[in-house]
């Protein structure tokens with residue numbers, strides 16, 4: 001830029017700035033101000049810039065750039081006219097179902113990349129963008145993970161049914177967790193029966209998207225859940241079905257074996273896991289949900 005001001009993160013073409021102050025109003029951490037009708041950047045707070053890009057998105061004359069942006073010219077907002085209508089978005093939300101039966105058909109890497117590119121635009125706390133994805137397309141790895149969870153679950157059921165095992169578990173679980181596990185024992189046994197009959201209860205024999213990030217950074221695991229929500233809805237538009245895998249998330253966070261298998265980095269927390277594939281089931285109607293519980297002030 002010919003006549004520019006910059007700090008370590010932002011550069012402004014000051015010559016073409018019209019002084020409209022849109023950036024001043026927009027910046028969430030107050031990095032922009034005017035002095036004698038000239039736009040200035042706060043230097044001392046530059047580290048508080050969260051790189052959200054709102055300043056460059058809002059500038060009517062396109063004179064602001066985040067220095068880390070690779071693209072010279074950012075896409076404009078004209079695509080906003082092409083966003084789905086409320087009704088089509090509602091239809092998407094109403095007709096999405098958790099899919100637990102998949103066709104024996106692999107998903108192309110291209111399609112998964114498309115979904116990940118979309119998920120890259122999901123919001124993150126303080127714009128931390130601290131979301132990582134582990135994709136498992138190899139069905140042998142999916143089976144190995146499911147078998148490991150089954151083995152752990154069988155061990156748990158055996159333990160909870162012996163006095164020594166109960167004592168051991170009580171030492172390691174909160175009273176609430178232990179009581180819940182005991183309450184759920186009949187369900188857990190039913191699950192194990194279905195697994196004996198060849199059902200992959202933990203991953204539904206789909207391809208996996210495991211979403212994780214550094215647990216010390218704020219906004220985890222919400223950032224992972226939001227990315228997952230974007231993927232789940234978008235997958236429908238590509239003819240794909242998904243199902244959240246709470247059990248898998250729990251077990252990956254607990255088990256070094258699965259974490260090692262998936263090379264989940266040290267210090268990462270898994271916030272969400274999904275299974276995905278081509279649905280082998282068709283739903284004829286939309287199940288009713290409970291009435292809204294909402295309070296207004």
Ligand SMILES: Cc1cc2nc3c(=O)[nH]c(=O)nc-3n(C[C@H](O)[C@H](O)[C@H](O)COP(=O)(O)O)c2cc1C
Nearest residue numbers: 096097098099100201202204243244245246247248
């Ligand atoms: C956080 C979360 C965890 C879930 N974990 C599992 C799971 O481990 N296995 C599974 O089959 N379904 C799982 N589900 C799917 C729910 O059972 C499902 O969303 C719910 O029954 C509503 O059905 P629908 O998604 O078809 O509308 C999970 C859903 C959420 C939101």
